[in-house]
Amino acid sequence: MQFMLALIAEERSWEEITPDEVKKNLAEMGQFNVQLTEAGAWVTGGGLQERATGTTVHYSDDEPLVTDGPFAETKEQLSGFWIVDVESLDDALAWAKKVPLQSGHIEIRPMVTGGKELLEKAERS
Amino acid sequence: MARDSVAARAFREESGRAVATLIRVTGDFDLAEEAVQEAFIIALERWPHEGVPANPGAWITQVARNKAIDRIRREGVLRDKVAALERLEALHAEAEAGPGEQLGEIEDDRLRLIFTCCHPALGAEARVALTLRSLGGLSTAEIARAFLAGESAMAQRIVRAKRKIAANNIPYEVPVVEQMPERLPAVLATLYLIFNEGYLAASGEELVRTELSGEAIRLARILVAMLPRQPEARGLLALMMLTDARRTARLDRDGELVLLEDQDRSLWDAEQIAEGLELSREASAGGPAGPYTVQARIAAVHAEATSAKETDWDRIVRLYAWLVEIAPGPVVELNRAAAVAMRDGPEAGLELIEAIDGLDEYQPLHGARADLLSRLGRDKEAARAYERALSLNPNPVERRFLERRLISLR
Numbered sequence: 001m002q003f004m005l006a007l008i009a010e011e012r013s014w015e016e017i018t019p020d021e022v023k024k025n026l027a028e029m030g031q032f033n034v035q036l037t038e039a040g041a042w043v044t045g046g047g048l049q050e051r052a053t054g055t056t057v058h059y060s061d062d063e064p065l066v067t068d069g070p071f072a073e074t075k076e077q078l079s080g081f082w083i084v085d086v087e088s089l090d091d092a093l094a095w096a097k098k099v100p101l102q103s104g105h106i107e108i109r110p111m112v113t114g115g116k117e118l119l120e121k122a123e124r125s
Numbered sequence: 126m127a128r129d130s131v132a133a134r135a136f137r138e139e140s141g142r143a144v145a146t147l148i149r150v151t152g153d154f155d156l157a158e159e160a161v162q163e164a165f166i167i168a169l170e171r172w173p174h175e176g177v178p179a180n181p182g183a184w185i186t187q188v189a190r191n192k193a194i195d196r197i198r199r200e201g202v203l204r205d206k207v208a209a210l211e212r213l214e215a216l217h218a219e220a221e222a223g224p225g226e227q228l229g230e231i232e233d234d235r236l237r238l239i240f241t242c243c244h245p246a247l248g249a250e251a252r253v254a255l256t257l258r259s260l261g262g263l264s265t266a267e268i269a270r271a272f273l274a275g276e277s278a279m280a281q282r283i284v285r286a287k288r289k290i291a292a293n294n295i296p297y298e299v300p301v302v303e304q305m306p307e308r309l310p311a312v313l314a315t316l317y318l319i320f321n322e323g324y325l326a327a328s329g330e331e332l333v334r335t336e337l338s339g340e341a342i343r344l345a346r347i348l349v350a351m352l353p354r355q356p357e358a359r360g361l362l363a364l365m366m367l368t369d370a371r372r373t374a375r376l377d378r379d380g381e382l383v384l385l386e387d388q389d390r391s392l393w394d395a396e397q398i399a400e401g402l403e404l405s406r407e408a409s410a411g412g413p414a415g416p417y418t419v420q421a422r423i424a425a426v427h428a429e430a431t432s433a434k435e436t437d438w439d440r441i442v443r444l445y446a447w448l449v450e451i452a453p454g455p456v457v458e459l460n461r462a463a464a465v466a467m468r469d470g471p472e473a474g475l476e477l478i479e480a481i482d483g484l485d486e487y488q489p490l491h492g493a494r495a496d497l498l499s500r501l502g503r504d505k506e507a508a509r510a511y512e513r514a515l516s517l518n519p520n521p522v523e524r525r526f527l528e529r530r531l532i533s534l535r
Contacts, residue, residue: 001294089246089293110292 002043002111003092007080009104011051028100036084041095045082076104083111140165140262143186145234147193148241149297150215154259154287156193161262164189190216235260236351237297239344242286243312244295251286252315253322258283261340271322271337305355312348313361313417316341320365324372338369349404356411359404360418366401367424370394382526386433398428416452419444438468455484463493471497488517492527504534 029047036042051070058065070077086092089108096106112118140161147157164185178184194216242256253272257263263271269279289295300308323337342365348358374392377383405421408414414422423444430436445461458481466474475497484490495510511531519527 003293087294088296089244090296092293093246110294 001087001113002083002085003089004107004109004111005045005082005084005092005096005099006078006107006109007047007082007099007101007104008076008107009079009101010076011079014050025100032099035098036082036095041084041086041091043083043085045080045084047080048078051077079104139182139185141235141238141260142182143189144259144262145238146186147189148238148259149234150190151193151197151212152297153212154290156196157189158259160189160193160196161185163192232347232351233299235344235347236299239312239347240299240308241290241295241297243308243315244290245308245311246293246295247286247289249315249318251282251289252311253318254279254283255286256315256344257319257337257340260344261336263336263340271334299351305352309352309355309357313357316345316348317361317365317417319344320368324368335372338365338372341365342369354411356408357415357417359411360408360415360421363401363404363408363421364417364424366397366404367421367428370397370401370428376522380522381529382522385427390431393428401425402428414447414451416448419448419451423448433467436467438464442468455481456487459484459487459490459493466497471500475501486517488514488519488523491517492519492523495527495530499530499534508534 033042033045036045054070056067056070058067082095084092084095086095089110092108096108099106143161143164144157147160148154151157167188168181168185172178194213197212197216238260239256242259243252247255254268257268257271258265265280265283266276268274268283269276272279274282320338320341323334323339323341342362345358345362345365348355349362352358370393371385371388373394374388374390375383383389401421402425405418405425408418408421411418423441426437426441426444441464442461445457445464448457449461459478462474462477462481464474465477475494478490478494478497481490491510491514495507495514498504498507498510508531511527511534515524515527515531
């Protein structure tokens with residue numbers, strides 16, 4: 001089954017990040033992704049560019065409204081994600097713990113497998 | 126179902142086992158619980174005429190298994206035919222293996238289920254509710270009463286937890302040894318919560334509460350039997366036994382709280398104490414002591430003393446100092462302060478209490494502080510501290526205790 005590992009972290013400005021840090025992060029994340037791939041767990045994933053590059057579309061009864069930036073002003077935000085294919089939450093947790101991170105957190109969510117599952121949930125409740 | 130009937134008692138004993146086995150086979154909490162319920166209804170009808178079978182647990186599991194098979198067949202509702210077929214196959218295989226089933230396997234099923242119900246991905250309250258529902262055979266209404274929660278809120282909590290387990294495919298297995306340090310504490314904490322809810326809180330139905338503590342002890346026994354190399358499981362069981370041994374002495378005839386130092390120690394359950402002491406020794410010998418083992422050793426010192434005065438308070442203070450090291454926190458500090466007060470006098474204890482940070486809203490702190498102040502003859506301050514304790518929502522028994530103390534100062 002598939003899980004999304006959403007990386008939620010505080011965004012740092014480019015001024016405080018050194019090239020060495022970038023190199024180190026790239027190497028560590030690259031290694032983690034290789035491990036995922038070798039274990040057959042990799043589906044897709046990637047890092048996101050900084051919040052300022054984001055755009056949001058808001059929906060309501062009116063026409064969709066496009067605004068600059070992300071919707072909420074929180075310190076921590078979505079910075080990257082993986083979709084992994086594993087047996088259970090325990091496996092997903094084991095991978096999440098291996099992500100080379102010093103701060104922030106990872107939110108783990110099981111993916112919906114198909115329309116059938118949603119239909120069953122709706123019928124049950 | 127009448128709670129005091131023989132069948133109801135058998136239900137408590139056996140339902141956790143049967144449910145655990147059926148969940149393993151079907152992977153479906155609700156199907157397992159419903160099938161076991163049905164099996165008990167049949168038992169209630171038949172056992173009075175036909176007599177209780179030699180092995181009631183095996184009988185219940187067998188009948189529940191057949192009920193589960195019926196249900197899967199009947200409810201062709203299972204949209205997923207492949208899954209339905211897989212379940213049927215597993216149930217039939219299980220039925221064929223039936224009578225040869227070793228006791229060890231059943232215990233394995235329950236152990237697996239404990240770890241599933243106490244998965245760290247579930248919230249503490251959900252773990253408690255799910256454990257009591259699935260392993261303890263308590264009804265949702267009983268659990269709700271025990272925790273003074275609404276029945277529908279409790280039902281919601283259980284449903285949500287089950288859905289989370291299903292949605293995440295949380296495995297139904299005992300964690301490997303390397304995962305134990307991470308997984309076992311959640312299990313132990315859940316059982317201790319259940320125990321304390323049954324022991325400490327004084328509101329709610331007495332019967333249900335005694336059952337909560339009994340259930341926690343029963344589940345801890347499974348852990349100890351199945352995980353002999355985990356001394357903290359033993360330490361927790363020891364702690365529960367030594368605490369539960371004092372249950373009868375803890376309240377007087379009018380249901381009023383009696384402090385440890387004033388308890389009639391002849392009322393303590395000698396058998397439970399003997400077992401608790403033995404377990405506590407074994408736990409201590411099993412490796413570096415964890416927090417439950419150290420607390421068990423503190424309880425053991427109390428259990429071995431003939432009176433509060435004769436208690437080895439120096440040893441208790443040293444054990445609390447150790448506990449502060451391995452499981453630091455303000456509540457542990459408070460307990461240590463109370464022990465220091467017994468060893469070195471109220472002034473020394475009070476000094477430590479005043480230095481504790483972060484318990485200003487904690488009713489027992491103010492109760493303990495008030496007690497020490499009154500021992501020092503500082504009655505006005507003591508009265509204020511009792512009033513503060515009373516303002517922090519004590520349970521009815523504690524409230525009456527604090528009020529009596531307050532009145533005696535005036």
